[in-house]
Every structure is written in C-alpha cells, then in structure tokens.
C-alpha cells in the first residue's frame with residue numbers, strides 16, 4: 001500500500017534511496033551480526049542534492065513492511081546525511097529470523113522521498129545450541145600418508161539422506177559447514193551457486209557455515225538432501241605447505257586434520273506452523289565410490305564419468321532406479337569423532353612437534369561474511385595448437401583463475417589428461433616449471449555418450465591461460481574447452497582508460513589479476529604451490545583492490561582470519577590463515593608483512609568509512625603494537641623475523657632495520673588516527689607521541705647533517721617521504737635527491753614491493769608529477785609498460801617474468817623460472833595512484849563523503865620518451881555512488897567532465913591559469929550553481945563543488 005503522503009512527497013523530493021545493502025551485501029541470508037549495518041545510496045538528478053534525514057523501517061514480514069509497520073525497528077526521522085553502515089538497533093534479532101526493510105530520505109529542502117524498494121536479510125544460527133545436527137564422516141581406514149614422493153589424493157565423498165515431507169512448506173533453510181569443502185544438493189539439484197563452501201578458517205578454532213534458502217527445491221512427499229565433500233584446505237594439500245608437514249618426508253597436507261567431516265541442518269517450516277529438522281547424523285549414507293576419484297584444490301580433480309549418476313541425490317533408495325545408487329557401495333555415516341585420533345609429527349621452520357590429527361569439534365561456527373566464490377565469466381578458447389601429435393593446447397586468451405568446462409566425444413573408458421599453464425614455451429609446449437609442486441592436472445574418463453559429454457571440476461582451481469589436453473584419438477574442436485572464471489564475487493566498481501593504450505591495458509591486467517587472487521583470501525598467486533594470504537602483498541595492494549572492486553565484505557571476512565592467525569606474542573604471521581605453527585612460537589612474521597594487520601583495517605576504514613572494523617580488531621591491533629613497542633624500546637628498527645624486505649627490488653637493497661623503523665612509525669600514526677575515529681582519545685594521544693618519537697629517532701639515525709639520507713636507495717627516500725620520517729624542512733632536499741637518483745638510474749625504478757607502491761604518490765606530492773607520469777608510462781625495464789610490451793595480460797610477479805628476448809630467463813638472462821608467477825598483483829599497486837593522482841578521484845577524509853578531485857594531467861612535452869598522457873576517463877562507484885572524472889589536456893586547454901554523486905561534495909583542484917579562464921558549460925564561474933571559487937593554489941583553481949554533473953573548461957599551464 002502506498003500512502004498518499006509518500007506519493008506526493010515522492011513527486012517533489014530531490015533524492016531517492018536506492019542500492020540497499022546489509023553488511024555490504026544485497027539481501028544476505030544467514031548472517032550472524034546481531035547489529036547488522038544498513039547502507040543505501042541517494043540518487044538525484046539535481047545539483048547539490050543531499051540527504052538531510054532518513055527513516056528506516058524494519059519489519060518481521062514483507063506484509064508488515066508494506067503496510068508501513070516497522071515492528072522490529074522504526075528509527076523515526078533521524079536528521080543527518082548518514083547512508084553508510086547505519087547500525088540496526090531495533091528489537092534483538094534471533095536465529096533464523098528474516099528482517100524486511102526499507103528506507104526513506106529527506107532532501108536538502110526537507111522533502112521526503114518515497115520509500116525505497118524493500119530489501120531483506122536473514123539471521124543464521126546464532127547459538128551453538130541451534131545446531132542439533134552432528135558432525136559426520138566416513139570410516140577412514142587409510143593410513144596417514146607420509147611419503148612426499150607420491151601424492152595421496154582420495155576421492156570426494158557423497159553423503160545423502162532421504163526423508164519425507166508431507167505438508168506444504170512455507171520455508172526451508174539449509175545451513176551447513178564442513179571440515180573440508182562441500183557442495184550441497186537437494187532433490188538432484190545443486191544448492192546455490194557458491195564454490196568451495198564453507199570457506200577456510202583455522203578449523204581448530206572456528207569454521208565458517210553458510211545458509212541457503214532451499215524452499216524452492218523442496219518436494220511434497222519423498223525428498224533427498226546431500227553433499228559432496230572434498231579435502232579442501234582442511235586435509236588436502238595446501239600450497240606453501242608442500243615444503244613442510246607430517247612424517248619424515250614432511251608431506252604438505254593434513255594441516256588441520258586427517259579426515260573431512262560434514263555438518264548440515266535442513267530446517268523446514270510448514271504452513272501449519274510446525275517445524276522439522278533433518279540434520280546430519282548416523283542415519284545418513286556415505287559413499288566414496290562416486291565419479292570424483294581425486295579432488296584437491298591445488299593438485300587437481302579426476303573424474304570417472306562411467307561412475308557418474310545425477311540420481312545420487314534423488315529420492316529412491318540405494319538399490320533402485322539409478323545406476324550409481326545400485327553401483328556405489330553406500331554405508332552409514334559415522335560420527336566424526338569415531339575415526340579416533342592419529343598422532344603425527346609435524347615439522348616446519350618452527351621445529352617438530354607431535355600433533356593430534358583426530359576430529360576436533362570446531363569451537364565456533366561463524367557465518368561467512370564475504371560474497372561467495374562464484375563463476376563470473378566464461379572464456380571461449382581463442383586458438384588450438386598441436387605442438388606434438390595428440391597434444392592439444394587451447395589458448396583461452398587471458399590469464400585467469402578458475403577451471404574449464406570440457407565438452408568432448410569419445411569411447412567409454414578413455415582417460416583424458418588436462419594440464420594447465422600460464423605461458424607456452426617457444427615450441428608451443430605448456431610452460432609448467434613455475435607451478436613447482438602444484439600438479440595442477442585434471443583427469444577425465446569418458447562415459448562414451450554418443451552425443452558427447454560435458455564436465456567441469458568442482459573442488460579444484462588453477463591459475464592459467466593455456467590448457468593442454470591429451471588422450472583424445474583425434475583433434476577436438478575449439479569449443480572442447482571453455483574457461484570458467486572463479487573468484488569471490490566482489491562487484492567491480494571502476495573503469496579506467498587513458499590516451500596511453502598500454503597503460504589502459506595495464507589497468508585491465510590489475511583487474512584480472514585481482515580477480516584471480518581474490519579466491520577465499522587475498523592470495524599471492526593462484527598457480528604455483530603457494531596461494532597463501534601473504535600479508536605483504538595484501539597490504540601493498542589493498543587500496544588498489546578497493547579501486548577495482550567493492551572489497552569491503554571480502555576484507556571484513558579476511559581480517560577475522562588475520563586476527564585469528566595472530567601469534568600469541570603479538571605479531572601477525574607472514575600469511576593468514578596460518579595453517580602451520582600449531583601453536584609453536586617461531587619467527588613466522590616479517591616486517592611490512594606483519595604490518596598488514598594495521599594497514600588493511602585502516603584502509604577499509606578510509607575507503608568505506610567503516611569504523612566497526614577498527615573497533616572489532618582494536619584489541620588485536622593493540623596487542624600487535626605492544627609487541628612492536630616491546631621489541632624496540634629504543635624505537636629503532638630491527639632485523640629479525642623473516643627478512644623479505646623490499647622484496648624483488650632491482651639491485652637496490654634497503655636495510656631491513658630502516659624498513660622496520662619506517663613501518664613502526666606508520667603503524668603508530670595510523671593507530672592514532674584510528675583511535676581518534678572510534679573515540680579513544682587517550683590512546684590517540686599516546687600513538688601520536690609514539691609516532692613522533694619514532695620519527696625523531698629515524699631522523700637521528702638516518703639523516704646526515706648535510707641534507708642527504710644515509711641510506712642510498714630509492715625505496716629509503718620514498719618511505720622517508722611517504723611515512724613522514726623526516727622533518728618538514730628536510731623533505732624538499734630528500735625529494736630532490738630521490739629525483740636525482742631516478743635520473744641517474746636512467747629514469748628507471750629500482751624499487752621492490754615496498755618502495756614501488758608509494759613511489760609515484762610521493763613524486764606527485766613532492767611536485768614531481770610529470771616524472772611520476774613518465775615512470776608510469778615508461779617501457780624500459782623495469783616498468784609496468786615493459787611488462788605490457790612483453791605481452792602481459794595480467795600483472796607479473798617480476799617485471800621481466802617473460803621477455804621476448806630471453807623468454808623466462810628475465811631481462812638479463814639469469815632468472816629462475818620457478819619463482820615466476822604471471823598472476824601476482826603486488827606491483828599492480830600503482831593503480832591506486834592512477835585513480836587518485838592521475839584521474840584525480842580521491843576521498844578527503846574517510847568514506848568518500850567529501851571528495852578531493854585533483855586531475856593530474858602531465859605538462860605537454862614533459863616526457864622525452866613518449867607523448868605524455870593527454871586524457872583520462874575514470875569512473876569509480878564509491879559507497880555514495882558513481883564518480884566520474886574525464887579530462888583532456890591539449891596545449892593550453894583543459895577540459896573536465898565531472899560527476900559527483902548526490903550527498904557528496906568536493907574540493908576540486910582545476911588546472912587553470914587564473915579564475916577568469918574557467919567556464920562551466922560555457923558560463924563564467926560566478927553564474928554556476930553548485931560551484932564556489934575558493935582560491936588559486938599555484939596552477940590550480942581550488943573550487944568547492946556540490947554534487948552533480950559538470951563540464952569545466954579552462955586555460956591551463958603556467
């Protein structure tokens with residue numbers, strides 16, 4: 001029902017609320033935040049529109065909401081512009097509850113909008129007593145595999161349970177967790193579209209669970225619920241773990257336990273008000289005879305289609321109807337604890353210790369807070385070659401992570417092999433040297449269907465562009481292999497293009513590489529035997545990640561994993577989750593890697609205005625800082641822990657003590673800002689002092705009397721300026737030295753992971769923007785453009801991971817192909833600069849409410865190597881809506897098409913000789929509504945601009 005007053009005011013209001021989200025997700029099911037945060041955007045076609053008040057209605061049913069009855073919460077009219085992360089403070093929410101909500105906004109003239117479209121969220125199982133299902137498993141008689149020279153790849157297990165449902169279903173909800181990874185089924189259909197459920201946590205402390213509304217899959221009468229369960233991260237091979245593990249051979253699996261287990265609970269509500277729960281217990285059946293003969297995330301999957309039967313999860317009973325049910329041996333599941341315990345010796349760089357590998361009930365079940373991993377795109381094969389007879393190589397045209405869909409025809413029993421690679425050797429062979437111990441191979445045994453057969457794996461993924469298929473008697477068609485792109489479905493939020501096509505391509509490469517590595521956690525690379533949540537890579541890249549996609553929920557989830565992995569003494573480990581360790585202390589952290597525990601929450605706060613992430617991890621971050629302080633009472637950097645340092649620098653090693661002091665200073669500064677944001681004034685003051693004292697100590701240790709820095713690397717200069725290690729008065733000369741060093745190095749970078757990210761921002765901030773753009777556009781080794789010119793369609797671990805001249809041996813012909821990933825985002829962190837300082841889209845303070853728009857056209861003719869970038873078109877969908885900055889610079893003229901979303905305003909730094917040369921849509925500034933001229937700052941006119949669309953023009957240049 002629409003109220004007359006709504007209809008009238010809707011007609012008049014200048015804003016309309018849209019894009020409703022709860023905990024950053026749209027209509028999430030089964031969350032466990034008891035005060036979930038609600039967000040929306042206001043849209044407007046008018047300049048300068050904003051929200052001056054809002055009202056939220058939350059109801060226990062769609063009908064009540066429609067009738068305007070917020071029986072769970074009616075916020076009343078709340079004055080303010082807040083639209084992001086407004087916490088629900090209505091009636092306490094209970095397990096399983098669905099909440100329906102809508103919002104109304106008042107515009108700047110106090111006119112009320114119509115109510116938004118309705119949205120909803122549902123609560124998961126909040127108390128452990130809500131779980132009546134039991135953890136079940138199969139009887140595991142396999143001995144512990146301790147031999148590293150052979151792989152142990154057990155089959156995936158199928159679990160099923162038939163049940164009758166005689167009444168009309170109002171709602172059916174399936175909640176499930178696993179030690180391992182699982183795919184849920186109901187009545188022959190796959191439940192949902194998420195891959196690798198429920199997710200990777202430290203299963204000794206916690207597991208994730210997911211909730212699906214399966215009302216639509218229920219049948220009246222006989223039903224069958226089931227799950228396929230594979231080892232996943234729980235007991236399967238874990239990338240980097242291939243170097244460590246159990247037994248004399250240190251086999252890299254069983255990091256959390258030996259035998260996968262399943263917990264599933266189907267809750268049915270009938271229209272007559274009664275309820276029924278079908279939970280996993282020992283009446284479920286389990287079989288290891290299904291078609292998935294091997295299922296390992298990193299090694300690959302092996303499928304025998306002769307054993308397949310889509311009827312395995314349909315009601316009908318084991319010895320009737322379907323081929324598999326008759327052919328597979330089914331037995332009753334056991335309680336997971338019945339497998340008993342296996343003691344094993346685990347060894348890693350923390351030493352050896354005895355570990356219990358039996359089932360342990362995870363003490364906590366947590367709802368998965370990130371967008372699920374989904375198949376988001378399909379890639380058609382572009383090319384098919386046959387480098388050797390019978391060896392077919394498909395080129396999917398793009399480096400990505402995921403799996404393939406195979407479509408073939410052949411004789412029953414023929415076994416096909418699929419290998420994956422990122423590159424080809426010159427002779428057309430697949431390049432697999434860089435996979436190291438990752439087998440990355442799938443097998444498919446044909447059923448022999450006359451009409452052909454189709455298959456895609458479920459429990460593995462690979463990082464690749466090329467697929468090698470062997471085992472077919474004759475050449476397949478190009479459509480035999482289709483690429484399936486997988487990643488956590490973080491919505492893409494930007495577009496970027498500029499007059500330098502190579503750099504437009506580079507941006508695309510970061511987007512691809514980000515998608516390939518945001519799979520469950522932010523990984524370093526998807527292909528070789530690593531795939532860990534390397535902290536250094538994540539902190540370097542997090543801001544760029546946020547420019548490419550909405551990563552708020554993804555990082556919200558991962559930061560819990562990070563806190564969970566924190567070592568007892570306070571450091572965050574090198575990668576999170578941290579499956580090794582098993583409680584052993586050990587030096588498992590490294591400077592600038594460990595600091596991701598501060599840098600990532602800080603960045604999420606800055607980009608999304610999220611203060612809860614700070615509150616949530618405050619105690620953990622404080623423990624970390626206490627450790628850092630205790631470790632360095634003299635406030636100097638240390639050289640302990642893992643010494644990754646300025647990783648992959650080009651022949652310029654910066655001393656670790658220096659880097660460590662620099663990061664200590666940054667942590668303290670950001671802690672003080674975060675403390676202030678959550679009202680912890682005393683701690684803010686403490687960290688403020690601490691950062692100033694560390695900076696003083698740095699100045700004493702590293703600044704020579706005569707202006708120069710004592711550490712003669714580009715990175716040291718960059719970090720000094722970026723992190724504020726030198727007094728204001730010294731900055732100019734340090735910046736000049738940095739420029740000098742770059743010039744002496746033939747205008748090439750020498751920086752590694754740590755120095756490269758802040759290099760261009762520091763140059764721009766020091767008045768060297770033209771040089772920053774010149775480096776951005778460089779094609780000389782090492783540079784982003786160099787990589788693009790060598791054919792990169794993704795971001796490479798090394799600038800010269802491949803060169804046309806030396807192949808995989810690097811620019812100087814002496815590189816080792818094994819540490820050579822073609823999907824490694826760290827050096828892609830330059831895109832943060834491209835959005836902020838080149839396109840000129842930045843936030844002024846947390847959360848993109850007040851914007852800082854400072855387009856960065858380089859001076860025409862400022863680059864002796866190539867035409868400096870003359871136009872940029874960038875779009876970024878912030879939490880308040882889409883921002884567009886599209887600029888064009890010619891000799892003297894500057895044009896800017898700017899769009900600022902409603903409810904925001906901006907300080908715009910417009911290149912202009914003086915105020916009088918500026919026009920907006922042909923008008924003099926004084927006649928333009930929404931724009932206020934503030935002052936001239938050098939060659940920029942500083943304007944205060946309200947939301948809306950603008951066409952600025954000016955005469956630029958000195």
Ligand code: BGC
Nearest residue numbers: 524525530534536537644647
């Ligand atoms: C990973 C990195 C990581 C590094 C630590 C490498 O093997 O791939 O990107 O940060 O180890 O130095």
